[in-house]
Amino acid sequence: MLRVRLHGRGGQGIKTASQILGSAAFLAGHQAQDFPLYGAERRGAPIVAFARIDDAPILERGPIAIPDLLLIGDDTLLEDPQVAPACGADEWTTIFINTEQEALKLKDRLSLPGLPVVCSLGPLTRKHLGDPRILSVSLAAAGGRLSGRVSLDHLNEAIDIELGALGLDRQTLKKNQDLAAEVFAALSPAVFEERQEKPLVAGQLKVLEQQEVAQAAPLITATGNMQERKTGNWRVQHPVIDYGECNNCLICYARCPEGVIAADAEGKPVIDYDHCKGCLICAQECPRHAIRTLWERESHEQR
Amino acid sequence: MTLHSGEHKKIHDLHPEEAIAPGSALCAGCGGLEGIRLALKELGENVLIANAAGCFTLLSVFPFTPFKGSWLYTTMAAPVPAAQGVRDALDIRREAGRLAEEDDFQVMVVAGDGSSADMGLAPTSAAIHRHLDFLYFCYDNEAYGNTGFQLSGASPYGSATQTAPATAGHPAGAELGKKDLFEIWKAQNPPYIATVSPREPIDLSNKFARARGMKGARLFLCLSPCPTGWGFDPKETHTIAKLAVDTGIFPLKEYIDGQVVHTRVPKKRVPVENYLERQKRFRHLFEPTRQDEVIARIQQGVDSYWAHYE
Ligand SMILES: Cc1ncc(C[n+]2csc(CCOP(=O)(O)OP(=O)(O)O)c2C)c(N)n1
Numbered sequence: 172m173l174r175v176r177l178h179g180r181g182g183q184g185i186k187t188a189s190q191i192l193g194s195a196a197f198l199a200g201h202q203a204q205d206f207p208l209y210g211a212e213r214r215g216a217p218i219v220a221f222a223r224i225d226d227a228p229i230l231e232r233g234p235i236a237i238p239d240l241l242l243i244g245d246d247t248l249l250e251d252p253q254v255a256p257a258c259g260a261d262e263w264t265t266i267f268i269n270t271e272q273e274a275l276k277l278k279d280r281l282s283l284p285g286l287p288v289v290c291s292l293g294p295l296t297r298k299h300l301g302d303p304r305i306l307s308v309s310l311a312a313a314g315g316r317l318s319g320r321v322s323l324d325h326l327n328e329a330i331d332i333e334l335g336a337l338g339l340d341r342q343t344l345k346k347n348q349d350l351a352a353e354v355f356a357a358l359s360p361a362v363f364e365e366r367q368e369k370p371l372v373a374g375q376l377k378v379l380e381q382q383e384v385a386q387a388a389p390l391i392t393a394t395g396n397m398q399e400r401k402t403g404n405w406r407v408q409h410p411v412i413d414y415g416e417c418n419n420c421l422i423c424y425a426r427c428p429e430g431v432i433a434a435d436a437e438g439k440p441v442i443d444y445d446h447c448k449g450c451l452i453c454a455q456e457c458p459r460h461a462i463r464t465l466w467e468r469e470s471h472e473q474r
Numbered sequence: 475m476t477l478h479s480g481e482h483k484k485i486h487d488l489h490p491e492e493a494i495a496p497g498s499a500l501c502a503g504c505g506g507l508e509g510i511r512l513a514l515k516e517l518g519e520n521v522l523i524a525n526a527a528g529c530f531t532l533l534s535v536f537p538f539t540p541f542k543g544s545w546l547y548t549t550m551a552a553p554v555p556a557a558q559g560v561r562d563a564l565d566i567r568r569e570a571g572r573l574a575e576e577d578d579f580q581v582m583v584v585a586g587d588g589s590s591a592d593m594g595l596a597p598t599s600a601a602i603h604r605h606l607d608f609l610y611f612c613y614d615n616e617a618y619g620n621t622g623f624q625l626s627g628a629s630p631y632g633s634a635t636q637t638a639p640a641t642a643g644h645p646a647g648a649e650l651g652k653k654d655l656f657e658i659w660k661a662q663n664p665p666y667i668a669t670v671s672p673r674e675p676i677d678l679s680n681k682f683a684r685a686r687g688m689k690g691a692r693l694f695l696c697l698s699p700c701p702t703g704w705g706f707d708p709k710e711t712h713t714i715a716k717l718a719v720d721t722g723i724f725p726l727k728e729y730i731d732g733q734v735v736h737t738r739v740p741k742k743r744v745p746v747e748n749y750l751e752r753q754k755r756f757r758h759l760f761e762p763t764r765q766d767e768v769i770a771r772i773q774q775g776v777d778s779y780w781a782h783y784e
């Protein structure tokens with residue numbers, strides 16, 4: 172069985188990528204399974220999706236802890252401890268990363284078990300679809316090609332089915348298929364060696380004791396502790412205030428839905444990057460155009 | 475936090491403290507979040523929120539809360555009965571001398587349009603009828619957002635939703651008009667009703683400041699641009715909110731002492747097209763073929779609304 176795990180952010184089409192991959196495998200005559208896993212989080216928040224491909228009926232269910240093929244659609248997730256996209260990857264795992272960074276540097280910096288396959292899908296995606304962030308087709312095509320289990324025809328048919336169901340017109344479907352062809356041609360199938368499975372060992376059974384209602388019920392007695400959750404990792408783009416241009420009008424502060432812009436002692440607006448979700452409303456609304464936007468990666472490099 | 479008194483005139487009059495901590499799971503650029511953020515800046519911490527199931531129940535996810543005050547999760551149809559239960563309990567304690575005046579708080583229902591205009595409407599009507607005492611903040615994203623954007627009683631004519639998409643047989647998408655919750659409430663003559671926009675923080679704050687000291691059922695209808703469901707880039711939230719006001723689609727007004735007063739009147743109304751064409755849920759009105767009759771009917775609805783007041 173080929174177990175595939177896909178990582179990205181809500182809004183990038185990660186779920187759709189898993190569906191296209193699953194459908195293509197099915198059309199190629201395999202058994203296939205695909206499904207996303209996300210909590211209550213929305214656009215911008217990390218999400219994960221899965222696919223299983225096999226020739227025998229697939230009886231396994233649930234999330235994939237140890238993937239054979241890992242497709243990481245967004246390299247800003249790599250160093251995020253809450254997501255840890257490379258978690259569970261071992262020497263049998265083929266790791267694909269959509270990035271401009273070098274494979275060897277990434278392997279060393281992130282202590283990956285093997286050299287990842289890297290390819291920057293953004294420019295290709297932008298060329299065909301006009302937006303570098305929509306990964307549904309490019310990531311599915313990368314996965315399909317690396318898997319060695321599907322042909323370009325199967326992939327195109329799956330694109331028709333899955334994106335057609337979302338109401339895309341013929342012309343847009345064609346653009347997506349051109350994109351798929353280009354990604355397909357840019358990669359070659361990976362070699363998947365038989366994984367040596369470690370036997371499962373049962374742990375000690377824990378017996379849960381009945382608790383008093385005050386402890387057992389979902390009561391929250393802290394105030395404002397939501398800020399423990401750092402939504403800064405949702406950001407794909409990064410607002411930067413140019414204080415030379417800013418006149419402290421605080422319109423950005425008034426308009427930020429997250430309430431993460433505050434005035435400092437001198438009345439200057441300051442962004443809390445631990446929580447800013449990167450909606451870019453502040454940049455859009457600033458009357459003096461004093462807020463620039465950087466891709467998150469550029470801002471990492473500048474730091 | 476000490477609350478402001480007096481009229482707000484500029485951004486610097488907004489309360490500097492945030493009553494909602496960041497970190498929630500709502501989408502980036504959520505217009506409704508901006509609305510409730512501004513509302514709570516004005517109401518302060520002494521508010522208990524009774525929240526009907528919907529997107530905003532993601533504000534508080536165990537074991538985390540963004541609020542300094544209390545929050546109660548209710549079923550979609552029952553935020554008002556829940557608010558009333560809390561109010562009753564507080565009143566009983568007040569009467570028995572077991573709750574000091576300064577420890578008392580306001581109870582505010584927070585509910586989406588699906589809850590407010592559909593499932594929760596009957597108990598709300600009963601509560602207004604019985605002169606019960608609560609604030610009501612409805613963030614109106616014009617569909618059942620949390621479950622994937624299905625048609626609600628507040629979805630406007632001509633919009634596409636998951637359950638009423640534009641099809642060959644139904645080219646307009648939603649064929650029914652939007653329920654007018656303002657008028658439905660007004661028919662029962664509560665002490666205060668207002669429409670508010672996240673794009674108009676001063677107007678919004680002054681409305682909350684006015685209603686804060688009143689008693690009885692007080693409604694705030696907040697048109698809440700929803701990047702995810704409406705289909706626009708999150709950075710455009712305020713652009714869309716502004717166009718809703720400037721086209722006259724969303725009139726800013728309040729009902730007080732039996733009178734409707736418009737608090738912002740667009741001098742020259744922008745054509746509705748400018749609002750519609752920026753959103754994916756209306757894209758079928760422009761592509762592949764332009765549906766002039768549908769657009770004209772939406773424009774006409776707006777014009778005839780304002781004709782009453784001009
Ligand atoms: C009785 C009932 N039916 C269905 C649901 C599932 N449900 C949860 S949230 C939601 C959508 C609520 O829509 P709305 O009130 O407009 O709030 P929004 O999600 O748009 O914020 C639905 C249908 C429910 N919780 N209870």
Ligand code: SF4
Binds near residue numbers: 423424458
């Ligand atoms: S809106 Fe622009 S000019 Fe005004 S305070 Fe913010 S950054 Fe400065």
Ligand code: SF4
Binds near residue numbers: 452
């Ligand atoms: S991008 Fe700007 S408006 Fe959006 S969350 Fe960040 S600081 Fe707030």
Ligand code: SF4
Binds near residue numbers: 213504698
């Ligand atoms: S779906 Fe819309 S209303 Fe719901 S959290 Fe997202 S932006 Fe806000």
Ligand SMILES: [Mg+2]
Binds near residue numbers: 586587613615620626
């Ligand atoms: Mg709704």
